[in-house]
Amino acid sequence: MKCEIILDLLPLYIEGLTNQTTAEEMERHLKKCGKCRQYYKEMTGKLPDILPKAETDSVKLLKKERKRRRKIHAVIEVLCFLLFMAVLAVMPRDINYKDVQLEYGMNGNKAYVSMRPKPYVGGIVFNGEVKTLRDENGNSIGVCQELEVLSGWGMLGHLGKRGGCIWESDPSDGRMTEWKFTFHDKVVTIRNGELISIYDADPEKQR
Numbered sequence: 001m002k003c004e005i006i007l008d009l010l011p012l013y014i015e016g017l018t019n020q021t022t023a024e025e026m027e028r029h030l031k032k033c034g035k036c037r038q039y040y041k042e043m044t045g046k047l048p049d050i051l052p053k054a055e056t057d058s059v060k061l062l063k064k065e066r067k068r069r070r071k072i073h074a075v076i077e078v079l080c081f082l083l084f085m086a087v088l089a090v091m092p093r094d095i096n097y098k099d100v101q102l103e104y105g106m107n108g109n110k111a112y113v114s115m116r117p118k119p120y121v122g123g124i125v126f127n128g129e130v131k132t133l134r135d136e137n138g139n140s141i142g143v144c145q146e147l148e149v150l151s152g153w154g155m156l157g158h159l160g161k162r163g164g165c166i167w168e169s170d171p172s173d174g175r176m177t178e179w180k181f182t183f184h185d186k187v188v189t190i191r192n193g194e195l196i197s198i199y200d201a202d203p204e205k206q207r
């Protein structure tokens with residue numbers, strides 16, 4: 001069959017209105033004629049089922065396009081992951097009691113407390129004040145450092161300052177030295193190098 005005839009018959013063929021013999025002849029033609037196949041494709045918007053499995057140019061093109069899209073998806077995934085890590089790295093986080101390693105005790109006459117953030121925490125910063133401890137008569141019996149333990153800068157905190165803090169004080173004159181650390185979840189009090197109490201932080205203050 002000639003191409004012009006095929007083109008004339010294509011609409012009927014697509015509608016399934018051609019008779020068996022004509023249909024078979026058209027299919028034979030479409031298999032070997034790229035030009036008519038192209039028309040067929042444009043009319044139906046898809047590759048004809050009758051095409052042999054062998055890769056035609058359009059199938060190759062389709063595969064190439066799919067490969068390209070897969071590559072773009074992979075790049076987007078990597079970018080999302082990097083963005084996620086970056087946010088994690090700089091996002092401040094709440095510091096809980098378990099996020100630090102707390103050591104305390106006496107070193108000779110000196111009471112000490114050392115606080116080190118766990119590796120996943122990054123830097124920690126403090127906000128606080130020193131208060132005078134008084135007995136019931138109002139006499140000064142020592143000092144208390146009240147420190148709120150706050151987040152530094154996510155994991156990037158490590159780049160700034162590694163490690164933690166050490167406080168030292170000499171309570172040997174009979175005065176008390178107290179540290180009261182307020183974490184996001186707990187309040188920990190250490191007096192003269194001894195752990196005095198751990199209780200839940202005020203839920204009102206928790207965000």
Ligand SMILES: [Zn+2]
Binds near residue numbers: 002006034035
């Ligand atoms: Zn043709």
